[in-house]
Amino acid sequence: NAGVMQNPRHLVRRRGQEARLRCSPMKGHSHVYWYRQLPEEGLKFMVYLQKENIIDESGMPKERFSAEFPKEGPSILRIQQVVRGDSAAYFCASSPDQSSYEQYFGPGTRLTVT
Amino acid sequence: AQSVTQLDSQVPVFEEAPVELRCNYSSSVSVYLFWYVQYPNQGLQLLLKYLSGSTLVESINGFEAEFNKSQTSFHLRKPSVHISDTAEYFCAVSDLRGAQKLVFGQGTRLTINP
Numbered sequence: 001n002a003g004v005m006q007n008p009r010h011l012v013r014r015r016g017q018e019a020r021l022r023c024s025p026m027k028g029h030s031h032v033y034w035y036r037q038l039p040e041e042g043l044k045f046m047v048y049l050q051k052e053n054i055i056d057e058s059g060m061p062k063e064r065f066s067a068e069f070p071k072e073g074p075s076i077l078r079i080q081q082v083v084r085g086d087s088a089a090y091f092c093a094s095s096p097d098q099s100s101y102e103q104y105f106g107p108g109t110r111l112t113v114t
Numbered sequence: 115a116q117s118v119t120q121l122d123s124q125v126p127v128f129e130e131a132p133v134e135l136r137c138n139y140s141s142s143v144s145v146y147l148f149w150y151v152q153y154p155n156q157g158l159q160l161l162l163k164y165l166s167g168s169t170l171v172e173s174i175n176g177f178e179a180e181f182n183k184s185q186t187s188f189h190l191r192k193p194s195v196h197i198s199d200t201a202e203y204f205c206a207v208s209d210l211r212g213a214q215k216l217v218f219g220q221g222t223r224l225t226i227n228p
Contacts, residue, residue, distance in 0.1 A: 045216065
């Protein structure tokens with residue numbers, strides 16, 4: 001049973017470009033979480049999604065950031081018009097159902113904005 | 115809302131010495147407590163968790179943590195560390211509803227010196 005998959009592992013974008021980060025949850029998991037880790041900081045929650053639904057986006061910046069988890073395919077975190085401050089590691093985690101307390105993390109995507 | 119404080123950003127210790135990584139939390143409701151470990155350039159792995167029952171929980175690689183409700187703490191300890199324990203350690207909480215976001219501390223970088 002493969003773990004949580006994230007791609008790409010490393011992404012370099014110039015200021016103003018778009019970044020698309022993908023997350024495939026563990027098999028059988030229908031809940032996905034995105035976290036951001038800024039340099040020298042802990043992880044900060046961004047968004048929690050179920051298939052085709054955003055459940056909690058209280059940690060998402062109001063502009064330029066969006067997330068989706070379609071019925072088919074991976075979850076996508078999209079950052080439009082990236083700025084240097086978006087440089088961070090973005091981690092995805094998944095859990096099997098609504099009552100689960102445990103989240104399984106992917107290896108992360110390290111975004112560098114030049 | 116919850117918050118987590120890890121008082122030490124870096125902890126250097128010698129191999130085979132004991133170590134304690136401190137974690138305090140604040141919450142108006144009961145919480146689940148977790149320790150995650152992040153090895154260099156990798157994602158987070160669950161080290162141990164407290165959900166209910168015995169306040170002392172153990173991991174398979176010799177770490178233990180004790181939940182202290184009166185002091186709102188969940189300190190992580192190991193009696194004898196190994197070079198392979200070098201990593202960043204994150205304390206986290208979630209509320210009891212399940213399938214909820216994790217709130218992380220800032221992390222403690224444990225460095226083991228030979």
